Amino acid sequence: MDFTLSPEQAALRDSARDYLAAKVPLGLAREADETETFPHEVYRGLGDLGWQGLPFSEEYGGSGGDEFDEALVVEQLGYAMMPLAACFLVTVLTCGKTIRDVGTEAQRRAWLPGISAGTAYVSxxxxxxxxxxxxxxxxxxxxxxxxxxxxxxxxxxxxxxxxxxxxxxxxxxxxxxxxxxxxxxxxxxxxxxxxxxxxxxxxxxxxxxxxxxxxxxxxxxxxxxxxxEAWRYIVASLNRERIACAAMTLGTGQAALDYAVAYAKEREQFGVPIGSFQAIRHRLADAHVRLRQARLLTHRAAWLEANGLSSTRAASMAKVWATETCVDVAGDGMRVLGGYSYTMDHPMQRYLRDALIHPIGAGTNEIQRNIIAKELIG
Structure with a gap:
């Protein structure tokens, strides 16, 4: 079993990471959060790189990727700024794919080129x-x-x-x-x-x-x-949404852990970095383990979907674990930062606020556990 990314997949992930690190620094994400302003220019830039076009063929302005490619990009979007990832999830992966799959040719030509370019939004x-x-x-x-x-x-x-x-x-x-x-x-x-x-x-x-x-x-x-016939389309779109939701929250959880680790290395109490205290080290180690588990579950669900295999249970498993891990890791990050986490100067509170909805959205995690149990028990 090969757990490594292909050269093309690694290049896609790295290009997404580099672009977003340059275009979405912490200051921009904070300003967008505080002013409640969506970064349209950044989102359109994603279209220039071909990311919104991943699910679509070239005739509609797409770049012809698959669900695994999408998960790699969505994770990086979640790392940089979750609202960007959420918009990508709804517009491209939930609605855009539905238009692609069941729309008329006129509907596809009316909407898919704009979605691919990052200039059209769907609610x-x-x-x-x-x-x-x-x-x-x-x-x-x-x-x-x-x-x-x-x-x-x-x-x-x-x-x-x-x-x-x-x-x-x-x-x-x-x-x-x-x-x-x-x-x-x-x-x-x-x-x-x-x-x-x-x-x-x-x-x-x-x-x-x-x-x-x-x-x-x-x-x-x-x-x-x-x-x-909408119910059939709803079920298909929700399955995609759950995989993307797992990838998005995985990215935000990783951002929260990385920030907490950096803080633990720099913050000193009693004359030493707080990262030298076992209570802090174990909290960060547990977060690292849970995020690695979330990544494996998410990648497997995306791989199944990309290869035309049944991904229903895998998508629910990934969604449950990744969304709850994100909330827990951001919550642990608040504890690591202590009183500073409660100020707006640090992004940990934003990571936590953004994460809290996702065990509820895209089908509550209670519903996901019902889906998993039905697959297991009947």
Missing amino acids: YALTEPSAGSDAASIRTTASKTGDGWRINGQKMFCTGADMASVILLIARTGGPGKDGLSMFLVDPKTPGITIQRLPKLGLRPYHTCVVFFDDVDLPADALLGTEN
């Missing part, structure tokens, strides 16, 4: 006030009209909706349950749509929104994929 409108983990209970409706569809309902936690070029909406077109859902591509400027930002704890530059749809009329060609 994912799935969750509702009464439909979170129970996504099949969606109440937002899409009713047929003479020449299209009319949307009514409310969506929660639509990250990036306020800057989206298009919204990928899931609405009910049929009967109850998962078999009555369809997907639509919606222009957020369509009359009847109201977008409101939600103040939140972390991921502040990448805004989370509530979206209201009040008699929103869409053309017939807004339908994405086959009517009443």
